[in-house]
Amino acid sequence: MNTVSRRRISSPRELARIGDRFSFLYLERCTIHREDNALTATDADGIMHIPSATIGTLLLGPGTRVTHQAMSVLGECGAGVVWVGEQGVRFYAGGRALTRSSRLVEAQATAWANRRTRLAVARAMYRLRFPEDDPSTRTRQELLNMEGRRVKECYRRESTRTGVPWRRREYHPGNFAAGDPPNQAITASAQCMYGIAHAVVTALGCSPGLGFVHSGHERSFVLDIADLYKTDVGIPAAFDAAAGGPEDIASRTRRALRDRINTTGLLDRCVEDIKALLLGPQNDREAIEMTDQVSLQSDNGVLVEGGRNYDNSESSNHLAEEPIW
Template sequence: MQIPGVPPSELPDLTRAEDRISFIYLERSVIHRDSNAITATDDRGVVHIPAASVGVLLLGPGTSMTHQAIALLADHGATAVWVGERGVRYYAHGRSLASSSRLLTAQAAAVSHRGRRLAVARAMYAMRFPGEDTANLTMQQLRGKEGARVRRTYREHAARTGVRWNQREYDPDNFVAGDAVNQALSAAHACLYGVVHAVIVALGAAPGLGFVHTGHERAFVYDIADLYKAEMTIPVAFDIAAADSTDIGADTRRAMRDRMHDGSILNRCVRDIRTLLLQPQPSGEIDEEDSLSLWDDSGYEVPAGRNYTNAAEDVDF
């Protein structure tokens, strides 16, 4: 029987994750489909967004999305993330672009083995300290070293912009309770988390299986996002705070969009995730062909789609 509707795109036809637009934030609009584009309509008019080139749609308050629109996103492997006001809360996300469980299997295996988990965690810290040997440092020593690096980064950008800095202090339930730079940091981090989350999901990895962070549904998102904050979100936040913005959330999102415009963050994020999770180190195409097999307790896999019953031993269970 033929399934009605437009057939999904073949894997080679999809735009690779690192070649997509990083994120688009929408709020108070109706999201629909027009051919192969997503449309966002509000009282100012209609905007067309090519579905094939979007990494993630951040859907804020007041958005209403049609079945055709979400089907188009799913067809092109784009991710939708439902977020709160100004993008600072996460509620849900869409489907994966991956057709293979290779990364997910590698992630689960590494996070479940103490030695391999420690190796991945150390590799994450090593990415933040190029040229330094972190192989023999304990997690406590690495956390202390990272804390000193972040404090130094805050001080440097405070001096650069003339923005007064005390400490990172915010109320997740009250965005405006913090000072300008803390509000901007919250908004900038939210954009980065959305993009990183989209890449993780698109590659088929698990957002909740973290190596440094643990116990949270987005632990791995925080692991990966921490690799880029010092060069992306922190400078943007201090720039916005220094500009005396009257709409910190919106101005920060636009600044983050401009910072990510060249797409390099997507490329780096994909590369870093694969480097951290896959041993030996990966090369070649990101998207691999799906291969469904059956697990066997001998340690090998056997082909799926076959009936393994021996007719002579066929019994009812």
């Protein structure tokens, strides 16, 4: 009989692409377990079966208990797992990369480590937001001013479209209920967007902390990526939810956001944008290695195969092609 511990780990090529998965699934007050290669969520209403390979991000809310075997299958499937607060409006922890290549994170670190290339990537991010403008001559402060105006205009535009009254953006850390319905919806939408962006960033093997617009936070790059889509995905979904009334605003925001993510193809966009930002538009961005590949750095930038013994001294009986383990 094949036990869980003896099942082989799926290769990256066998896993569902992040863009082909459900964007996120929020669970609370239930026990999550593994049944074969699927998940089960058990609560007072019964058992729900969840195909683990189709999950992009699993949001674990209050009252959830998850077994070791459930986490094992999620890890094998490359699903992002994020522990969140009630109604999904606070991020606590998350992780696991879908890719096994370091190509993107190395490109990210290289671009981040140089002030000139760091600014170039930041300008490329603003170019996605302002395709009609050329940010190459703008200072960072000018770009920040442009972004501030863009968000304010989006609030006014969505208020007019939905008929939801809007005064100003208010955020009360630790007190979700203190805001009015549109502010609550925007907070809920933003936190979900951060969770989704974090899952995509880590699934691609990038570093959440190496940001190009944001800085100093463990999720700076996550904030960079999530902000790219706030005016065409996050804020409109929040106002759609707020237009339905003040009751159950957080869960209605999640549903509205999920619908908008699916209709806009956000996961595919997010993946392609990250690749373009870090690898450049002229690179073959689909060439991220899909097999386990570990190299050792030798002299003059030469990479040699990892996992081999390279002691070729005359006094040694080891051969260069001998495995090191």
